[in-house]
Amino acid sequence: MDRGNKAPNLYGNKKSRIYMDLKGIIRENALPYLLAKSLFRCAGVCRGWRFQISTAFFAHNQSNSFRSISGFFFQSLAGMPAFMSLDPRAYGVPDPSLTFLREPVDVRTSCNGLLCCQGRTAYRPYYICNPANKQWKELPKPDGDHGPDPAVVLVFEPSIMNFTANYKLVCPFPSELGEYKFEVYSSDRGSWRTSGEIRFDDNEKLLPKTGVHVNGIVYWLSTRGVTSFDLNSELCRLFSSNLENLGMINGKLCAACIRNQKLIVFMLTNPQSHTRRRAAVKTWTRILPEIKLR
Structure with missing residues (x-):
């Protein structure tokens, strides 16, 4: 051979x-x-x-x-942060309790893998951390008083063309006169700045842990509907609604509510309209079929 x-x-x-x-x-x-x-x-x-x-x-x-959701951070009954993995064999973080931070913290908001936590001592500083590699940064003290349960929203949109991966932290807070102001921390500047936009409404209160960032605009549920703050123009708007939860689907703001034991989802189709404009423009459009809960 x-x-x-x-x-x-x-x-x-x-x-x-x-x-x-x-x-x-x-x-x-x-x-x-x-x-x-x-x-x-x-x-x-x-x-x-x-x-x-x-x-x-x-x-x-x-x-x-990698943009898939691997799990959710939450506050346990004992008050400690914890991570609930969607698949424990594949997803996880090295320190779910976030003990690598300087002090015990409360989880306030998250965005695309980054967490914003708030300390429980001193002036209760904000921490921005990456739970995957345990890197973190303590932010400087804000100028305004954000209160014991701030409605803070983390804005972090990584881009392949933006290697620095900057982020912003947006927090509305009531002033001594009762109106709402908006304070924004920018990682590229490394400092806080209070916007000149002021919202006057004695009957409105922005609800913590409801904030969502969609395409440069931050939205909160409020006692009067949905309040928005445009990060570019720094204009504030109010959208009338009786919705209960905010989220994002395919780059659009969506909201859900339960009516007659059915889950209904709406999409914001006209983000430029608000309650001061009485134009006959449909603001919310129902999407997805109704889901019976029972």
Whole structure:
């Protein structure tokens, strides 16, 4: 038999070109789409993968490639932060109780993997942290008094073209005269700034833990409907509604309510309209079929 004509074992030889090409394809095109818990395991495959995963550019690329929801942070009955994973075998964080922070904290808001927590001592500082790698930053003291349960909203929209991944923290707070002011912390400036926009309404109160950011506008449920604050124009609007929960679907603000034991979902179709304009423009449109709860 002529052994010189035998085809080489390309799939079994680790030095073959096919093996090297496949290894590079997985490293460059598959790893960025894995979640953090899986990446920690993949870091032990080889030295090249460990170096690739540890770079800042890879972390930036992974944050823009993997956008699935892995779980939810919540406050336990004992008052400690906790993480509820949608799949404990695949999703998780190293320290669900956030004990890597300087003090016990309360979780206030989150956005695309970042958490905003508030301390329980001193002036109750805000902390912005990444629970996946336990990195955190304490923000400077705000100028205004945000109260014991602030309606703060974290705005973090990572972009593949924005390597610095800046974020903002928006908090409405009532002043001594009763009107609402808006204070914004910007990570690129590293400081707070109070907007010149003031909302006068003695009968309105913005509800904590209801804020949602959609396309440059922050929305809150209030005692009079839905209040918005545009981060670019810094204009405040009020949308009349009797809805109960806010969220985002396909880049649009959505709200849900329960009527006659049925869950109904609406979408904001005209974000430029508000209660002061009596134009015959439909603000909310019902989407999705009604869901019977019983």
